[in-house]
Amino acid sequence: MKRGLIEWDHAELPPAVFERRAALARDYMRQQGLDGLAAFSSMAQADVVRYFTHFLPYFNRAVYVLPREGEPILLCGLSNRVHGWIRSTTNISNIEASRDLGASAARAIAERGMKRVGLLGRGTFPVQILSSLARGAEGVELVSADDLLASLRWGEDEDELRLRRKAGALTARSIAEVELRQGLTAGEFAAYVDRTLRLAAAEDVLLQIDSSRGWPGIPGTAPLGWPARILAQAEYKGHWVQIGRTRPGPAVPDWYRQLINRIRPDQSVASVVGDASDLDVRIYASRGGSPFTAMDLDETIEPGLIVAIMALRESVELAGDTFAVRRGELECLTTE
Amino acid sequence: MNRYAERLGRLYALMDEEQVAGLLFYGSQFRKDYLRYAAPVPTPSAYGFCLLTRESGHLFLEEPWHEIDPPETVQATHGARSPRGVSHLVGGLIRKRGIGPRIGLVGGDILEVGLMEEIQAVAGAVEFVPATKELAAMRMVKDSEELAAIRGAAHLADEGYAAFVKACRPGRKQFEIVADVEGFLRTIGAEDNFMLIASGGRDVYGMTPPSGRTLQRGDNVITELTPQLGGYYVQICRSLTLGPPSPEQERSFDIFKRAADAAVALIKPGVTVAEVARAENDVFRAEGFGEYCTEQYTRVRGHGVGLYPDEDPVVWEDVQTVLQEGMVLIAHPNTYLPLSGYMVFGDTLVVTRDGCEILTRTERKLFEAQG
Numbered sequence: 001m002k003r004g005l006i007e008w009d010h011a012e013l014p015p016a017v018f019e020r021r022a023a024l025a026r027d028y029m030r031q032q033g034l035d036g037l038a039a040f041s042s043m044a045q046a047d048v049v050r051y052f053t054h055f056l057p058y059f060n061r062a063v064y065v066l067p068r069e070g071e072p073i074l075l076c077g078l079s080n081r082v083h084g085w086i087r088s089t090t091n092i093s094n095i096e097a098s099r100d101l102g103a104s105a106a107r108a109i110a111e112r113g114m115k116r117v118g119l120l121g122r123g124t125f126p127v128q129i130l131s132s133l134a135r136g137a138e139g140v141e142l143v144s145a146d147d148l149l150a151s152l153r154w155g156e157d158e159d160e161l162r163l164r165r166k167a168g169a170l171t172a173r174s175i176a177e178v179e180l181r182q183g184l185t186a187g188e189f190a191a192y193v194d195r196t197l198r199l200a201a202a203e204d205v206l207l208q209i210d211s212s213r214g215w216p217g218i219p220g221t222a223p224l225g226w227p228a229r230i231l232a233q234a235e236y237k238g239h240w241v242q243i244g245r246t247r248p249g250p251a252v253p254d255w256y257r258q259l260i261n262r263i264r265p266d267q268s269v270a271s272v273v274g275d276a277s278d279l280d281v282r283i284y285a286s287r288g289g290s291p292f293t294a295m296d297l298d299e300t301i302e303p304g305l306i307v308a309i310m311a312l313r314e315s316v317e318l319a320g321d322t323f324a325v326r327r328g329e330l331e332c333l334t335t336e
Numbered sequence: 337m338n339r340y341a342e343r344l345g346r347l348y349a350l351m352d353e354e355q356v357a358g359l360l361f362y363g364s365q366f367r368k369d370y371l372r373y374a375a376p377v378p379t380p381s382a383y384g385f386c387l388l389t390r391e392s393g394h395l396f397l398e399e400p401w402h403e404i405d406p407p408e409t410v411q412a413t414h415g416a417r418s419p420r421g422v423s424h425l426v427g428g429l430i431r432k433r434g435i436g437p438r439i440g441l442v443g444g445d446i447l448e449v450g451l452m453e454e455i456q457a458v459a460g461a462v463e464f465v466p467a468t469k470e471l472a473a474m475r476m477v478k479d480s481e482e483l484a485a486i487r488g489a490a491h492l493a494d495e496g497y498a499a500f501v502k503a504c505r506p507g508r509k510q511f512e513i514v515a516d517v518e519g520f521l522r523t524i525g526a527e528d529n530f531m532l533i534a535s536g537g538r539d540v541y542g543m544t545p546p547s548g549r550t551l552q553r554g555d556n557v558i559t560e561l562t563p564q565l566g567g568y569y570v571q572i573c574r575s576l577t578l579g580p581p582s583p584e585q586e587r588s589f590d591i592f593k594r595a596a597d598a599a600v601a602l603i604k605p606g607v608t609v610a611e612v613a614r615a616e617n618d619v620f621r622a623e624g625f626g627e628y629c630t631e632q633y634t635r636v637r638g639h640g641v642g643l644y645p646d647e648d649p650v651v652w653e654d655v656q657t658v659l660q661e662g663m664v665l666i667a668h669p670n671t672y673l674p675l676s677g678y679m680v681f682g683d684t685l686v687v688t689r690d691g692c693e694i695l696t697r698t699e700r701k702l703f704e705a706q707g
Contacts, residue, residue: 003529005547044366082544127441127465147619191519194519214403222560293419
């Protein structure tokens with residue numbers, strides 16, 4: 001579960017940001033002849049609902065329904081006793097506790113007279129919830145609204161990028177600050193990074209640290225050898241970044257800089273991987289799944305995406321950063 | 337000798353009961369308990385599947401995390417670059433081996449539709465039938481490997497709570513306390529932690545993730561702390577006061593302690609969960625606080641603990657589950673009382689042949705931190 005500070009700082013992320021985003025969604029509904037949109041939220045699929053509401057589920061799940069006209073509603077697995085907390089950390093006032101999110105969403109849709117509803121991130125709904133929603137929403141046409149997600153272009157949304165940069169700077173700095181010493185364990189390394197990030201108001205921190213060859217594993221209590229590899233994912237105000245580092249070593253080694261400099265927006269993952277045959281390159285995209293979802297070889301690094309590019313060299317050196325894919329370049333979001 | 341033979345035997349029996357040719361388990365980044373039950377190995381993979389049949393077991397993970405020694409329940413691991421690719425492999429194996437016509441799906445409550453559709457498209461005419469509830473029921477009674485792992489994890493809850501007490505001081509913010517505890521738990525090897533916190537007085541109606549509230553002298557500070565080690569969570573619930581407790585805090589805690597003690601005294605094989613909940617609630621009722629045992633003020637009166645921090649059975653007065661030896665649960669009468677606000681108290685325990693054994697060692701008292 002998320003157990004860092006979850007709060008909505010209106011100075012950092014003004015309510016107008018979410019109003020603008022909801023307006024975009026409503027424009028889309030009008031263009032597509034939709035009466036509403038529905039999206040699923042869990043810790044593993046938090047980004048879509050977070051983008052519109054600042055809702056961060058620390059546990060349990062929810063379905064968000066945004067009507068073309070009228071008040072949005074959050075159907076939520078969390079009990080009534082924490083709805084005040086949800087209201088204080090989101091722009092949602094209408095919250096209903098539910099033990100069957102699909103059925104409750106269907107009822108909310110029916111009560112509002114919706115006939116055609118777009119599913120934002122249709123593929124991310126859990127099997128049971130979507131089947132319950134479809135059963136309950138008989139007579140309602142449920143269609144995919146995934147093209148809205150693609151058109152939002154998070155990699156060009158300055159509010160999105162501002163907070164990712166902050167998450168990136170905090171994460172990069174915390175890893176660089178760890179004092180290396182003989183006998184330091186992976187757990188102690190992780191403890192420093194985790195505590196530092198949470199003190200800086202990160203909500204969640206996922207860490208893999210290792211000094212045996214290959215991609216780093218779950219940190220244990222054995223002393224590290226050197227160099228050690230660190231794969232970190234951290235979330236600040238719902239904005240995830242991913243970083244790969246080798247300590248000791250430069251934050252951005254020359255070979256990694258060369259890899260990134262070669263990558264062009266609109267290039268396929270296959271060609272990036274093929275051009276770097278001496279490296280093990282993995283590319284992850286941020287587009288609904290939390291933190292990131294691994295990209296397949298046949299996918300494209302499209303402008304507007306936020307991607308994390310991780311590379312392992314000779315099973316010993318790990319480097320990686322998170323980037324906004326711009327029209328002509330990649331902007332690194334994870335510099336100190 | 338396969339140390340998971342007992343578990344595999346149960347899973348084969350479940351396959352027979354449900355008339356399925358195999359069981360497909362799914363795990364996601366934040367919920368791997370189904371997967372880990374079938375493939376007991378930690379993995380950084382953001383998701384994974386395990387396909388078990390009577391003949392074989394296969395573990396499917398995101399590359400490069402599949403490059404591990406297979407756990408003893410499976411014969412092979414498979415990896416692909418993306419979630420879609422991994423799902424494609426699962427479907428391909430089902431089709432190639434002709435597994436069917438029915439496969440039980442464990443984790444349909446979390447499995448994304450997109451992945452399921454990919455599996456179904458590749459697997460062909462196989463029917464996936466829900467088996468999540470059936471597995472959850474089976475998992476209530478822990479096997480010997482699980483009990484050993486849970487016993488091995490219990491000290492983390494004790495040490496974690498000691499770190500919590502040390503971190504609580506007037507002037508500190510809730511999230512700073514959590515940061516200290518998280519850091520400490522990482523140091524001693526915790527894989528994960530489920531933790532809720534609250535502080536204050538009669539204005540506190542429940543627990544959430546930490547806020548920026550600053551602790552003050554006289555506060556009641558409560559936590560549900562649930563570190564994970566070897567895959568298994570162990571939960572402890574305690575309340576403390578910053579400075580000496582007020583008479584209301586003392587009286588309130590006394591009620592919680594007696595309620596939890598009543599549950600511990602009752603728990604043994606053959607007793608129902610409803611009776612346990614009633615034993616807790618009767619203490620509140622006798623004090624005139626019966627209304628605070630309802631859903632308006634409390635979530636549950638306890639729950640199972642294991643590979644997930646909040647497992648079946650839910651301890652509630654209308655749950656007729658009969659306790660059996662080997663069940664692991666926490667009986668916590670956590671609720672709001674107007675005496676001093678929301679308070680928590682409870683320990684993870686295992687049901688033994690003739691009673692129960694509390695697994696944590698932290699003193700069962702109202703703690704006091706320096707005010």
